[in-house]
Amino acid sequence: MSPVLLLIEDEVLLAQELAHHFAGLGYEVTLCATLADAAGALAPGGCDPWVVLSDMTLPDGNALDLLQARRTLADGQPGVAPSAPEDRITMGEEWIFLTGYGSVRDSVRGLRLGAFEFLEKPVDLPHLDLIVQGAVRSSRAQRRLSAIDAADDARYPVAAFAGRSAPARMTRDLLQRLARVPFSAVLLEGETGTGKGLAARILHHAGPRSGGPLVEINCAALPHELLESELFGHEAGAFSGARQLRRGLIEQADGGTLFLDEIGELAGDLQAKLLKVVEDRRVRRIGGSRETAVDVRVLAASNRDLAGRVAAGAFRSDLYHRLNTFQVTLPPLRHRLDDLQDLVPLFVAEFGALVGRRFPALPAALWPALAAHDWPGNIRELRNVIERCVLLADSGQFPLHLLPFVSSGRAEGSAGQARPAAPILTIRLDGERSLEQIEEDVIRAALAACDGNLQAAARLLRTRRETLRYRVQKYQLRDSGVNHAPR
Ligand SMILES: Nc1ncnc2c1ncn2[C@@H]1O[C@H](COP(=O)(O)OP(=O)(O)OP(=O)(O)O)[C@@H](O)[C@H]1O
Ligand SMILES: [Mg+2]
Structure with a gap:
């Protein structure tokens, strides 16, 4: 696929020479003589360039203003509420500026806006070729990454939280509303397997931060010291073995979301440090003397009764209240058995696709058998049960006998096999x-x-x-x- 080059140049001879030159090298070239034309070419449905090669001063203004407008649409304006995901654009292009006279102010501003390179006219074509090739490589890498991000965003819309029951609908409503609110923290509570991890992914990918990182860590998975240095990072020489400076996960989540799973397991001193991150938006690396500003949203999940742990003195109440400003409680599956009607076909299709098998009609006896079970492992357990049945089925018939609990009195009774x-x-x-x-x-x-x-x-x-x-x-x-x- 040939790279697309948008050329913004009002000097007719130079524009034609460059267009001819890059077309000869295999680029697909679009030529514009004004910023207004270029804005049209950059708009959705336009030429979607990989590289913009632009004169700085054009008849209708300074090209940096156009770059700045693009950046604002892509990243949101500092201090302004982030735009809704559907209004945001992804910038897939690198900008190279050609300037008639070396303007230091312009180039500083351009660099702040993330311009790829500044070149003074008259341009040396072999040198320009190298710069444009570098910009194409960078743009290709960015496009690949945003394709991955876009795939994740597409995987986790609010509708990914399936279920027709009233509790499931209310959960979806809440996720939808939260995804649009600039919250600093949300607490996700619910038994194991109820979808806290899924809700966290939805809140990140369906919200305005989907372009930023989603950094996830399980607080129960690491011993205290390791968790501290993972989360907060350390300066070089902070402790034996800390040879190099390391940015912690909180810093790595800057501009995005930090998902702290099993927050109830976080030790007391780390709870205090985390509170500082959520309240003051600052983090201090281990062994560091100064604090670094961070802009992270915290999603914290717990499958234990966190309020109970606060009452027992095992969890800081100030952190709890900070996290609890917004709370999403995921209901257990046994309280929303109607959702089986949506979840089962979803998982049957998912695992059926793995083995290339479809089950057009699920047996009527399946539903009472599933509804009779208590589902202590909730949706994860359901997913595993369906996986087992689908992968082990040896015909187009859903294998009821492979349900692990089908021999229990109620289920079998309802499945018609009296005992x-x-x-x-x-x-x-x-x-x-x-x-x-x-x-x-x-x-x-x-x-x-x-x-x-x-x-x-x-x-x-x-x-x-x-x-x-x-x-x-x-x-x-x-x-x-x-x-x-x-x-
Ligand atoms: N409403 C839902 N619709 C579709 N899939 C769901 C739903 N809820 C949960 N799942 C799926 O069920 C599985 C378990 O969910 P998840 O891992 O989010 O649970 P959890 O609450 O984080 O559990 P744990 O406390 O054990 O970490 C995942 O594969 C998830 O995608
Ligand atoms: Mg989880």
Whole structure:
């Protein structure tokens, strides 16, 4: 694909010479003689140049003003509320300026605006070629990165949080509203697997910071010292082993989002340092004497009762209240079973695509079986269950029998395969019976419930047939208590 070059030059002869030269080198050249024309060429649906080669002074103004306008559209204006993601542009071009007379003020301003290079006229063509080639390489790299970012943004719109239930709809509404608010921190709470990680990605990618970094760290995953230096960075020589200066993750998240997973595990001293980051937007590296300004949004997730930890004195209340200004509580799956109707087809399609298999009709018995389960692992557990079924299915039929909980009373009953209620055993712990005798009672009851069938009793006790046979012999259960000899 040939690189696109936008040439902004009002001197007709020079413009024609450059256009001819770069077209000959394989560039696709668009020529404009005024800033107004160039603004049109740069607008969405225009020529989308990789490199802009521009004269500085044009009949309708200074080209730096056009560059500045582009930057503002791309990054937002400092101090001004960020523009909504759909209004923002991605700058995929590098700017090279040709100046008639060396203006220091212009070049300083240009460098601040991120111009690639300044060249004085008359230009030396071989030198210009090298500079333009460098700009093309840089633009190509940026385009590749923004294609990755755009793919992530496309993967995490608010609608990625699936579910038709009222709690799921309310969660989506809240995420939608938060994505547009310039919050400094949001607390995400919910049991394991309820979608806190997903909500964090949505808040980043669907919000105005999607062009910035999303830096994620799990506070429970690292020992204290390592976590501190990962988060805050260190100066060279701050401690033995710290040979070079290292910017911490908080600094790396500058202009973007810092996602602190399992925040409840953060030690007390790090809680204090984090509070400073959220309140004052400043960070001090370990061993550092000065603070660095950072502009990060903090998303903090917890699957424990953080308010309870505050009450117990294990988590700082000032940090809790700072993080808790906005809270998103992800409801457990068992409180929104209606969402199964959306989540199951989603996961069936996702894993079906991996193995090239489609399940046009999901069996009716699937729904009551899924609804009967308690889902302690929430949506992650559901996703894993569906993955297993889809990957192990050997036909276009969804394999109900592979549901790990399908043998539990309620599920099977509703799936239409009647089975007697499981026996209930009462064991009096009054010191009369030993552990071995209790084991014997349990085995005896299991065999009785299974009509003496050793295989079935082993399944009921979730042990191997051989293990059970050994114990049956040990306790000599063949002739006592059991009506039928174990088969
Ligand atoms: N509403 C939803 N729609 C679609 N997928 C979801 C939804 N909620 C969660 N998931 C998916 O379920 C899985 C588990 O979610 P996630 O990792 O976000 O949970 P979590 O709350 O962060 O869990 P943990 O506390 O264990 O870290 C992920 O694959 C996620 O994409
Ligand atoms: Mg998570």
